[in-house]
Amino acid sequence: MEVLARVYIPRMFDSVILESRYDAAYTTVHHTDCGFTFGGKWKRNYNYSNGYTTAAKYFTCPNCGVHSEPHRDRIFQTIFESSLVPLSVWAEVVELKDAIDLRISYKAITLKMDGTSIDEGIRKEVLRFDFKKKKAIYTDYNRQKYDLTPDYIREHYFMQVLEYFGKSYAMHSINKKPLNDLFRVLRVAFQKRLLATYGYGASDVYISPSANEEGGYYFNMLLNMALKIAAPDMPNIAYIHRCTGYWNDSHIYSRNINIPIGNDVFELTRKGVNFHEAMRIVHKAPNSRSLRKAMTTNPMAVYMSEVLKLFNDENIRRTIMTLNRVDVPITDVQRYSGKVQRAKDIRKSMKLHIDGSKEFWQIMIARYGEPAALRWILAEDFRDIEDCVRMYSELQLKYRDMFWGKRFKLKDLHAEIINIYNKQEYGDVNLPKVPELNVDVNGMHFMVPKTAADLMMIGKQLKNCVGSYKDRVMKGNTAIVVVTDDNMKPIACLELSKGDEKFTKLVQAKLFGNQCVSKNKAINNTVLKWATQLEIEPRTIDVQAQVS
Structure with a gap:
């Protein structure tokens, strides 16, 4: 065992305040300077968004008489009695034979709503990168161990002590550089061990930290490392989220713990399968050159698997995956005509996630052929394509047979399915006679x-x-x-x-x-x-x- 880096932060906060979010009926304050905890009632002000709040951070300690200075002091406010607040922190990077540990120990307290506090003693959290098992293992402050699989990460944060760093003296100049150096040592050692384990280096390990980072200081980089130990050729998690947002038309902030990749992908990469191939296998994607090429720039293009499986012609697959009517010099009238613009629009319009949709496309393609089916998708209004699939999914079996039993041109498909749908919903229903x-x-x-x-x-x-x-x-x-x-x-x-x-x-x-x-x-x-x-x-x- 070798200690590669070590940091000690003697004081995280000057004081800790516990106050319920909405009624603020009572406030508990722990003054770190003298270690005294007290409680009381402060004058309340109502805020439409947060309910009642108080000015409890402007306090005078009844034990030592010191006045708090919120513009100068580090004051941590919480609304949970369960918050395990660190008062001082020891962090170190330790290299073992088959692993690298990030170990963070801290002296902690919890506050109660009755004006008292509980000394929780010394707690410890460990993030272990096990290169023999090719997985990350988290040991929480209760000494419970968890494999950091995507399923676990979606439900939990790990190394929760990092959540307190952004509001503490850990961000002070005297602590920040040594703390950043510690994480740099961890990252460099991690990359060296990955090279020794897999035979090639891993890129995109580093993700710049933020003092207000969700999950805690350096959480995104640690999350990235926890995934890359199983799949070193995987793009970093921030890029994966951007790729996922493209296919889902999501422009809102996405929590980094919402990992869009399943455990089964990493089970394959641990066995030596490369990341893109593992994604293709798990999604049962066709062995399409067009898809593989698209995945090199956007690995979540694998979402197109269900669409591409309906077409066997590689030329048609290439047309679908490279479709781009947005960046070409066309008129605004053409651009906003309601037609599909990119591959993701084809996927959205085909609605393959709803019952009966796959059957609709299989029969339609078998009847009219793959080229004609693609021409119809590219020529029809986006909403009309969705409408056809939705109505077909709601047809009873006899009306589906009735629909396919008719002979009509592909351009008339929308009108014909409307007629059959209306016949099911209205035409065969006799109303009570009066x-x-x-x-x-x-x-x-x-x-x-x-x-x-x-x-x-x-x-x-x-x-x-x-x-x-x-x-x-x-x-x-x-x-x-x-x-x-x-x-x-x-x-x-x-x-x-x-x-x-x-x-x-x-x-x-x-x-x-x-x-x-x-x-x-x-x-x-x-x-x-x-x-x-x-x-x-x-x-x-x-x-x-x-x-x-």
Whole structure:
């Protein structure tokens, strides 16, 4: 065993404050200078975002009489009683026969909401890079050991003491350089051992630290090292996140512990499989030259595997993977035409993650051929492609058979699937019959729609949402009556509800575009006459009861 570097930080904070986030009813303060802990109630101020807060950091220690100076002192504030706060820290890098350790020991306390503190003694956290097992192992302050697999990292931070460095004297000039030197020694030793283990050097190990880094000071680099010990040819984790964000159109900050790579990839790389090949194997990607080339610049291009497996022609695969209509000199009209722009848009529009979508594409490609299928994808509106897949996924088996049993040109596919979808949703659904409501009054015809398709067509003709009333009508508590003129053109739509087992209440009466029937005197009077004749009581302001 050899100690390669060592750092001692005698004081992390001048004081530690515990205060609940929203009510701030009580505050506990630990003054590090004299080691005294006390509590009390401070005047509260309300903040819309954080609830109540206090000015407890401006305190006078009742033990030693020292006044705090927040603009000068290092004061750590927490809202958790479970926070294990380090007061002084010893960190060292130790080289072993088959491993390198980052060991951080610290004197710690926890504060309680009753004005007291608990001396937790000396705690220790160890991050071991085991080059024999080709994995990183974390030992927490309770001496529990964990393999740093992607599954574990997604749920937990490791080396949690690093979270306190950014707000402590560890960032002071007298400590910062020795601390950075310690991590540099760790990184250099890590790279040398990787070279000795795998026979070639690893690049992209270093990731610059931030004092406010999520997970703690130097956490991103340590995370990168924990993954690279199993896959030294893997790009660094920051680049992996950028690549993942490209395929998911994610422009928001992504937590670094959200590793988009599974354990099974690293199981293969430990056995000598290179990183890109391991990714391709795990995603069951086709052995495509176009995909392999794309993965050299964006390893997460492996997300295109499901798309490429539908096409056997390598020329078509290359066209898909190299598609770029964004950077070419075209007009804005062409650019914003709604058509797919890049490979990621093809993947998104094909919606291969939903049930039935893969079947849709397999049958369509088998029927029309791979070149024609690709031309259709490139020529159709992005939303129409998504719409076709979504509707097909919702078709029952007999309607899918009905759809593929028809003969039509590929350019008419969208229109045909709409027809079949509407037939399933509306055409074969007979609505309850209410013959007593079918009456002719003043040359106008009052009729109950017979099918859900009729209901949908009425909604389209009158520009309202009555087509969505199918389920309510089928339950039998609602009836829809369409009013037509002498030419059978819909001019109004009525909704009735039941009273004493019969439809005796008029609850809606709408003209074109959801306007009230009362806006048309002739139709209004006729609807009232019809209602009076059938002993139906208007329960809506859509009709004007006082007529001349």
